[in-house]
Amino acid sequence: MSTPTRYTITLSDRTVVTYELQRKAVKNINLRIPGDGKLYVSAPPAVPRSRIEDFLHREEAFISRTLATLQKAPVLTLQTGETYYVQGRPYILRVIHGPAEAMWLQGNTLCLETESDTDWETRRRLYHAFLLQLSQPLLTASLTRCYARVKAYGIPVPRVTIRFMQTRWGSCTPARQTIRLNAYLAIMPDACIDQVVLHELCHFLEANHSARFYAWLSRFMPDWKSQKKALESYRPYCI
Incomplete structure (x- = not known):
C-alpha cells in the first residue's frame, strides 16, 4: 500500500476538486466521499492516472450531488438544542x-x-x-x-x-x-x-x-x- 497522494481535477462545470489517491491491492477503482467532503480514491498500482480521472469524470453527477448534499448538512457542535x-x-x-x-x-x-x-x-x-x-x-x-x-x-x-x-x-x-x-x-x-x-x-x-x-x-x-x-x-x- 502506497502513501496517499493529492491531485486536483476540473469537472465539466469548471468546479475544481481535490482527490486523495492511494495505490493498493484492489481490483477496481473505488471512490469514497465521507462526511468531511473530501474525495478518496483507491486504485490498483498499474492503473494510469488518466484512467482514474476518466473514471472520476464519469462519476461527476455522483460527486456533484454528494458535495451539494454535504454543503447543506447541519454543522454540529454538540450544543444544547441540536x-x-x-x-x-x-x-x-x-x-x-x-x-x-x-x-x-x-x-x-x-x-x-x-x-x-x-x-x-x-x-x-x-x-x-x-x-x-x-x-x-x-x-x-x-x-x-x-x-x-x-x-x-x-x-x-x-x-x-x-x-x-x-x-x-x-x-x-x-x-x-x-x-x-x-x-x-x-x-x-x-x-x-x-x-x-x-x-x-x-x-x-x-x-x-x-x-x-x-x-x-x-x-x-x-x-x-x-x-x-x-x-x-x-x-x-x-x-
Missing part, C-alpha cells in the same frame, strides 16, 4: 454543567453532563464514549441476524472489532476471519447496520467488489442500495 440520532431516532441534545462527565438518553433528550461544557474536545470525547458503548450490543445483534442469512454458504463466524473510522463503515480481512465495524453505526437504524455487516460478510465469498460480489449482497439483502443511501444521510452526525 438534534442527534441514536439507532435512527432523533433526540434533542441538552448540555448540563456538572461533574458526571457522561452522556445518556432520557426520554426524547440526549443529555451530556460535563464541567467543561464549552470544551469541544471534551464533549466530542463523551459523545464517542456514548456511541462506542451503544455500538457493542447493536453490532453484535446485527452480526447474529446477518450471519443467520449466510451461514449455509460456509462463511465462518468472524471476530468483530469496533472503532471509529472516518472513511468507511466497515472492512474485512477474510484470511484472519476478522471484520472491523465503525462505532458511528450506533447512530443508524438496524437495517442500515445490517447492510454494512452483510457487505463485509459477502467479502468472505468474493474478496473484491465484482459483479459476483454484488450478486451475493443482493441475494442476502435485495434492498441494500436503498439502505446504503439511507445510511449516507447520517454522515453529518459522525463528528
